[in-house]
Amino acid sequence: MAAGLVAALLLGFVIARTTDSSSSSGAAAPTAAPNAIPSHSHGGAVAGDLAGVSLSAGGFTLVPGATTFAAGVAQPYTFRILGPDGKPVTRFVLNHEKLMHFVVVRRDLGAFQHLHPAMAPDGTWTVPLTLPSPGVFRLYSDFVTFDPTGQQVPLTLAVDATVPGDYVPVPLPPAARTATVDGLTVSLEGTPRVNATQPLSLRVFENGTPVTALERYLGAYGHLVVVREGDLGFLHVHPEDQLVGGAVKFWVAAPSAGRYRMYFEFQRTGVIHRAEFTVEVPA
Numbered sequence: 631m632a633a634g635l636v637a638a639l640l641l642g643f644v645i646a647r648t649t650d651s652s653s654s655s656g657a658a659a660p661t662a663a664p665n666a667i668p669s670h671s672h673g674g675a676v677a678g679d680l681a682g683v684s685l686s687a688g689g690f691t692l693v694p695g696a697t698t699f700a701a702g703v704a705q706p707y708t709f710r711i712l713g714p715d716g717k718p719v720t721r722f723v724l725n726h727e728k729l730m731h732f733v734v735v736r737r738d739l740g741a742f743q744h745l746h747p748a749m750a751p752d753g754t755w756t757v758p759l760t761l762p763s764p765g766v767f768r769l770y771s772d773f774v775t776f777d778p779t780g781q782q783v784p785l786t787l788a789v790d791a792t793v794p795g796d797y798v799p800v801p802l803p804p805a806a807r808t809a810t811v812d813g814l815t816v817s818l819e820g821t822p823r824v825n826a827t828q829p830l831s832l833r834v835f836e837n838g839t840p841v842t843a844l845e846r847y848l849g850a851y852g853h854l855v856v857v858r859e860g861d862l863g864f865l866h867v868h869p870e871d872q873l874v875g876g877a878v879k880f881w882v883a884a885p886s887a888g889r890y891r892m893y894f895e896f897q898r899t900g901v902i903h904r905a906e907f908t909v910e911v912p913a
């Protein structure tokens with residue numbers, strides 16, 4: 631278990647370096663300084679912190695309101711982020727057009743949601759949330775704020791929510807190179823490697839023809855959330871700023887062999903779509 635937690639840290643760290651490199655220079659090779667903490671990246675890129683597996687990191691703590699929900703019933707979910715001084719944080723950095731990104735995944739890696747809560751002046755965040763079925767859900771709060779020295783800190787803090795009832799976990803679909811969503815086919819090229827940054831390209835097709843007119847959604851041609859089976863370690867990766875040969879290109883390194891679920895969100899003709907892939911990282 632300890633090894634897995636260390637690995638989750640490494641995953642976030644490597645990605646942060648990579649997104650920093652691609653966003654600042656447009657170059658393919660990740661060469662950013664190891665200590666860089668880009669505002670652009672997510673995943674808990676602070677040494678000693680873990681991405682999406684903890685209530686607290688870097689001196690900041692997620693304090694949720696009620697975390698028990700009735701299946702299929704909309705209910706406000708509220709939370710605050712307490713800073714190192716113990717007070718609610720009210721200063722956040724606009725990151726991909728939002729101050730707070732909120733992601734929900736059921737423990738079996740199903741029932742994905744990506745929402746954007748609103749903050750009251752006292753630092754209380756609220757989002758209407760419907761959890762569709764009995765089970766345990768991971769609620770990720772993904773944001774960038776400032777540490778006491780004024781440095782930007784990207785963090786992903788998370789808590790479990792429960793929906794009482796008969797939980798019927800859905801087996802993870804087998805690994806696949808294509809996914810179909812809303813009549814579109816999305817292909818995945820590239821394979822994440824353990825501790826080695828690899829390109830991942832996603833291409834969208836309609837009736838066998840490449841879709842070239844993808845639109846920016848929250849400032850990027852695609853958003854990729856990657857969740858590890860077993861501990862729900864979390865990554866939110868942004869692609870290179872421009873399409874590469876018509877594909878949305880990400881750089882990803884995996885912390886361990888095993889299975890991951892990838893959630894790829896993209897926009898076309900004003901509609902947001904989500905393609906999901908199971909990815910098996912070889913040992």
Ligand SMILES: [Cu+2]
Pocket residue numbers: 728730731732744745746848
């Ligand atoms: Cu978001």
